Amino acid sequence: MFRTIRLAIKNVVKPAASSKTPANDGPRRHPVTQLFDLLGRRKALRIVWNLRNERSLKFRELARLCEASPSVLNTRLRELRDAGLIDHAPGDGYVLTPHGAELLNHLVPLTRWATAWSKSLD
Numbered sequence: 001m002f003r004t005i006r007l008a009i010k011n012v013v014k015p016a017a018s019s020k021t022p023a024n025d026g027p028r029r030h031p032v033t034q035l036f037d038l039l040g041r042r043k044a045l046r047i048v049w050n051l052r053n054e055r056s057l058k059f060r061e062l063a064r065l066c067e068a069s070p071s072v073l074n075t076r077l078r079e080l081r082d083a084g085l086i087d088h089a090p091g092d093g094y095v096l097t098p099h100g101a102e103l104l105n106h107l108v109p110l111t112r113w114a115t116a117w118s119k120s121l122d
Contacts, residue, residue, distance in 0.1 A: 046065075046066040047080060047094075050066060051100065054101075059094075
């Protein structure tokens with residue numbers, strides 16, 4: 001799976017300007033690091049989450065659910081499309097691709113772990 005994600009986001013995911021990642025580390029970054037960089041961007045994970053369960057959403061509804069400005073939403077949608085995680089069907093809206101749906105399946109155990117970890121910090 002990681003090889004597939006790496007190939008899909010190889011040229012899409014670049015460290016943010018404020019990232020502390022060394023400039024020469026870009027192409028050799030681990031696929032998980034690349035994926036977390038993409039999903040850690042403002043509203044990216046909320047977009048993916050709102051498209052769960054084979055849900056199709058149009059731009060305005062997605063903007064409302066994600067509480068995202070049009071410029072941020074447009075940028076994230078382009079990045080997620082370029083990474084092969086979502087797709088746009090004219091007239092139908094945005095949907096998860098098979099890779100996007102598979103990603104959500106892998107996030108469920110991470111959510112359980114994060115919940116337990118968060119409780120352990122209290």
